Amino acid sequence: MKVMIIGATSAIAHEVSRCFAADNAALFLVARNAEKLAAAADDLNVLGAAKVETYVADLADLNTHAALIEAARQTLGGIDAVLIAHGALGDQKTAQQSVSATLELFHINATSYISLITLLANHFEAQRQGCLAVIGSVAGERGRGSNYIYGAAKGAVALFMGGVRNRLAKVGVSVLTVKPGFVDTPMTAHMKKNALFAKPAQVGKRIYAAMLKGEDILYVPSFWMLIMLIIRNIPERIFKRLNL
Amino acid sequence: MSRSYQSWGNYPKARNQRVIPVHWRDAPPDLQAVDGSVLAYGYGRSYGDSCLNENGTLLDITPLNRYIAFDAERGLIRCESGVLFADLLQYIVPRGWFLPTTPGTKYVSVGGAIANDVHGKNHHVAGTFGRHVTRFELLRSDGSRLICSPTENAELFRATIGGLGLTGLILWAEFRLRRIPGPYIAQQKIRFGNIDEFFAISDDSDKDYEYTVAWVDCVSGGNKLGRGIFIRGNNAWHARLPNKSAAPKTLLTAPFDLPSFALNLHTVRAFNEVYYRALLSKVQRKIVPYDPFFYPLDMINEWNRFYGKAGFLQYQFVVPYARDRSAIKEILRQISASGVVSFLAVLKVFGDVESPGMLSFPRPGVTLALDFPYRGAPTLRLLDRLDQIVRECGGALYPAKDARMSPQMFEASFPNWRAFSQYVDPKFSSSFWRRVTGQAASGK
Numbered sequence: 001m002k003v004m005i006i007g008a009t010s011a012i013a014h015e016v017s018r019c020f021a022a023d024n025a026a027l028f029l030v031a032r033n034a035e036k037l038a039a040a041a042d043d044l045n046v047l048g049a050a051k052v053e054t055y056v057a058d059l060a061d062l063n064t065h066a067a068l069i070e071a072a073r074q075t076l077g078g079i080d081a082v083l084i085a086h087g088a089l090g091d092q093k094t095a096q097q098s099v100s101a102t103l104e105l106f107h108i109n110a111t112s113y114i115s116l117i118t119l120l121a122n123h124f125e126a127q128r129q130g131c132l133a134v135i136g137s138v139a140g141e142r143g144r145g146s147n148y149i150y151g152a153a154k155g156a157v158a159l160f161m162g163g164v165r166n167r168l169a170k171v172g173v174s175v176l177t178v179k180p181g182f183v184d185t186p187m188t189a190h191m192k193k194n195a196l197f198a199k200p201a202q203v204g205k206r207i208y209a210a211m212l213k214g215e216d217i218l219y220v221p222s223f224w225m226l227i228m229l230i231i232r233n234i235p236e237r238i239f240k241r242l243n244l
Numbered sequence: 245m246s247r248s249y250q251s252w253g254n255y256p257k258a259r260n261q262r263v264i265p266v267h268w269r270d271a272p273p274d275l276q277a278v279d280g281s282v283l284a285y286g287y288g289r290s291y292g293d294s295c296l297n298e299n300g301t302l303l304d305i306t307p308l309n310r311y312i313a314f315d316a317e318r319g320l321i322r323c324e325s326g327v328l329f330a331d332l333l334q335y336i337v338p339r340g341w342f343l344p345t346t347p348g349t350k351y352v353s354v355g356g357a358i359a360n361d362v363h364g365k366n367h368h369v370a371g372t373f374g375r376h377v378t379r380f381e382l383l384r385s386d387g388s389r390l391i392c393s394p395t396e397n398a399e400l401f402r403a404t405i406g407g408l409g410l411t412g413l414i415l416w417a418e419f420r421l422r423r424i425p426g427p428y429i430a431q432q433k434i435r436f437g438n439i440d441e442f443f444a445i446s447d448d449s450d451k452d453y454e455y456t457v458a459w460v461d462c463v464s465g466g467n468k469l470g471r472g473i474f475i476r477g478n479n480a481w482h483a484r485l486p487n488k489s490a491a492p493k494t495l496l497t498a499p500f501d502l503p504s505f506a507l508n509l510h511t512v513r514a515f516n517e518v519y520y521r522a523l524l525s526k527v528q529r530k531i532v533p534y535d536p537f538f539y540p541l542d543m544i545n546e547w548n549r550f551y552g553k554a555g556f557l558q559y560q561f562v563v564p565y566a567r568d569r570s571a572i573k574e575i576l577r578q579i580s581a582s583g584v585v586s587f588l589a590v591l592k593v594f595g596d597v598e599s600p601g602m603l604s605f606p607r608p609g610v611t612l613a614l615d616f617p618y619r620g621a622p623t624l625r626l627l628d629r630l631d632q633i634v635r636e637c638g639g640a641l642y643p644a645k646d647a648r649m650s651p652q653m654f655e656a657s658f659p660n661w662r663a664f665s666q667y668v669d670p671k672f673s674s675s676f677w678r679r680v681t682g683q684a685a686s687g688k
Contacts, residue, residue, distance in 0.1 A: 011267075011307070033271075035268070035270040035271070036268055036270065036271070039268060039269060039270060039310055039312075040310070042310065042311065042312045042313065043310035043311045043312070046311035046312070046313060046314045046323075047311065047335070186265070186267045186307075189265055189267075193247065
């Protein structure tokens, strides 16, 4: 297995990488911070990865995308599966006061995804097999006052992925949109933890299984499917009054 | 999965603790910027208050759970301090290695194992965990990061092993593993009728058995005083049975806090009688997976909740073995006469392998671990009485399990604590440390 992990220092992505490493996959890790990337790579080497290559890139810079995908293809000798997992939750309250801050948050969580997915979709379409997995969010299903910039970006990615899935289904490529609920990671370090929070290891194992099985949409933990079914069906005239 | 950041005994309960998770060894938090004192916190398996920091900050090290390097030839592993023993075992056992020594639960971190210089059933041959540590990196509050080993920063190395997390934050550690033929243990259980029989079996076992421990019935008095079951074993040579995995299975989870009357003299007496009698022959031989052998209590998730909301107190002491065995007998007599019940009582003879830490607990002698449901003043009074006996015999209490010893008792247990305290980081403190040194909250 030749696997590329984009945003490899994210806690969820790293847990997925660990599953691949334990199955002796060759890994190509992309992230912004070289030291953190090295720590992640050490761990995966010990766990049994056939090979771990690292690549430092600022994913907000769209000009890096074609080059990093080409580098992965060269060093691994092909790409069987990709997980895109980078991103920033941002601070809604600060960002909503400024157009540039809002668009910056949208850029890293949506535009950069659309760029990578476009390039990778073409790669997989030509290859006629493989798995393209992307971390979305339950936050992308409904606009909420407390988190709508991040939510809108994740929603855009989910819609875009739906189209790509429809296109690539014809050539047998699986396209997975992961929708995690709350996960206890650095991204949520500032939040008060309650019973809804899942551990990254548990979420990572589930994503790994879904990638191998070729699932389409994955709510993880699975009870979020039910929660979101209810949330999606609250009429807007009531929903707009809620503090969410 | 909300975390409570209390200790395993649920007594005492720490209030007003802030938590900072530590995610990266190369980007640790700026400790100078933290208000008040700090203390590393892993999986919260210390029983008393040595892992608590009331009105202070806990540094949650559980995200620091990455491996750094593994030398499969020499069995040398380097990993971050938040790596859980349970996860490590899943990685090393199939590769033919085991922990150099392990406490009775696998839900502890590597950092915690060093900070408490933990011991296990093979103490008489292997010594404490700290003996197998080759080096680690320590983050001090001034931002410096020091590699500590027996040759580099050697004093800080000895202070940090068994140093209760007070010398700084361990970012990663390297230690030696033990070769095993497979995941099974050839176990023997032997019934003994009283404490003298225990010592006879123990003396007899130490040469030929890697692992020894005993369960003691603390409720029965008279001629049954100190009866129990001796458990000894070696790694089984005919391991690796096909199609059989030693994968840990959790039998059940304590569903909720039991009401406090559930564990009383009658239920414990009944349990002890059944457990003692269940061993039909005097000696029982069996090949068992390593998991139930080393971690019988881990089979029940959150077993501490059986003690109810009030929590429980562990009491583990060591008394010198050489002098005589009257101390152990006297303590068993006191407990049995007091009517206070200890559900679990574990007895072991420590070997004379020297502990490397300045504040390490294990020393040559015999150690007994007891736990008592917390019932307020009567429980505390009984333990004070036991303290006196332990002190008179030149014994010591185990800080990792303590929630109530006095500064005097601490001084008696660790006469060199003042020498140790010069290595304590000025920013680091714990509820335990302030209690036994008689300090007010500090950590400017």
